[in-house]
Amino acid sequence: xxxxxxxxxxxxxxxxxxxxxxxxxxxxxxxxxxxxxxDDKLLTKQTAxxxxxxxxxxFGTIEYxxxxxxxxxxxxxxxxxxxxxxxxxxxxGILVIxxxxxxxxxxxxxxxxxxxxxxxxxxxxxxxxxxxxxxxxRAMIEGLIDFDPYLEQYSYEGxxxxxxxxxxxxxxxxxxxxxxxxxxxxxNLHQGAVGVGLDMDSGRAVRAVQHGELVDIHxxxxxxxxxxxxxxxxxxxxxxxxxxxxxxxxxxxxxxxLDRSSGPMLLELNARPGLAIxxxxxxGLRHRLRAARKIxxxxxxHDTKIALARERFGVRH
Numbered sequence: 001x002x003x004x005x006x007x008x009x010x011x012x013x014x015x016x017x018x019x020x021x022x023x024x025x026x027x028x029x030x031x032x033x034x035x036x037x038x039d040d041k042l043l044t045k046q047t048a049x050x051x052x053x054x055x056x057x058x059f060g061t062i063e064y065x066x067x068x069x070x071x072x073x074x075x076x077x078x079x080x081x082x083x084x085x086x087x088x089x090x091x092x093g094i095l096v097i098x099x100x101x102x103x104x105x106x107x108x109x110x111x112x113x114x115x116x117x118x119x120x121x122x123x124x125x126x127x128x129x130x131x132x133x134x135x136x137x138r139a140m141i142e143g144l145i146d147f148d149p150y151l152e153q154y155s156y157e158g159x160x161x162x163x164x165x166x167x168x169x170x171x172x173x174x175x176x177x178x179x180x181x182x183x184x185x186x187x188n189l190h191q192g193a194v195g196v197g198l199d200m201d202s203g204r205a206v207r208a209v210q211h212g213e214l215v216d217i218h219x220x221x222x223x224x225x226x227x228x229x230x231x232x233x234x235x236x237x238x239x240x241x242x243x244x245x246x247x248x249x250x251x252x253x254x255x256x257x258l259d260r261s262s263g264p265m266l267l268e269l270n271a272r273p274g275l276a277i278x279x280x281x282x283x284g285l286r287h288r289l290r291a292a293r294k295i296x297x298x299x300x301x302h303d304t305k306i307a308l309a310r311e312r313f314g315v316r317h
């Protein structure tokens with residue numbers, strides 16, 4: 001069953017608009033000199049490792065067109081991998097290979113592609129087709145996340161991830177993005193993935209949204225979102241808050257995945273996180289950010305900020 005969320009209701013909830021986000025939070029709390037730590041995914045990965053934050057394994061990087069032939073040869077030893085642009089945004093340019101069939105590569109959707117298409121994809125990344133501002137880019141090849149089997153029923157043809165908005169070390173709002181057939185196995189809400197708002201205290205689902213409308217079940221698997229309870233919630237909040245400290249950016253979105261053996265891992269960071277998370281939670285960021293500012297002014301202690309956030313933003317049943 002689908003339910004329409006009226007614009008009037010969203011305004012009543014204190015929805016944060018793009019202008020206020022850009023001026024009052026991104027512009028004020030995110031020093032531009034620190035942007036490379038999040039805009040450059042390779043630098044993010046290196047910095048995270050230096051701070052003891054787990055990330056997916058890096059198989060290699062490609063910087064020049066003449067390296068592509070060698071990369072294709074190297075990829076023969078990996079049955080599954082992910083190719084992504086170092087400076088990509090919004091999930092653009094990510095190619096997920098989940099297995100092989102002879103000389104062909106199997107995408108998460110089940111479609112088979114040849115080495116020529118992989119070559120072309122790498123060439124487009126280097127040419128800047130998917131990067132911020134269209135600048136020449138590099139390609140990263142990462143290990144495929146073996147995601148927690150508990151979450152399998154909530155995603156289709158792709159890995160679900162958890163987006164946490166953190167402000168001055170205080171986790172403020174979270175959602176899980178669940179891939180669908182419509183989103184081509186990508187956890188991208190604009191392409192048709194489902195956004196599931198999460199209770200900040202427990203990690204339980206509070207509601208789910210697809211294409212701006214409330215939904216009760218996953219459109220492909222039939223799983224009921226009301227039964228979703230994200231595991232390792234303590235570690236997820238700790239990881240998100242640590243990323244604020246790691247980057248020196250006061251307002252960020254941390255994208256976290258749950259690996260079967262390693263638990264929560266940082267996938268990437270965003271210095272300009274989108275606002276759709278409010279729709280998934282049916283809650284406005286303005287109210288929460290005001291409360292988070294007070295928490296940050298009360299204490300500098302990492303654990304205390306998280307505890308107060310869980311108490312302040314948790315859903316009472």
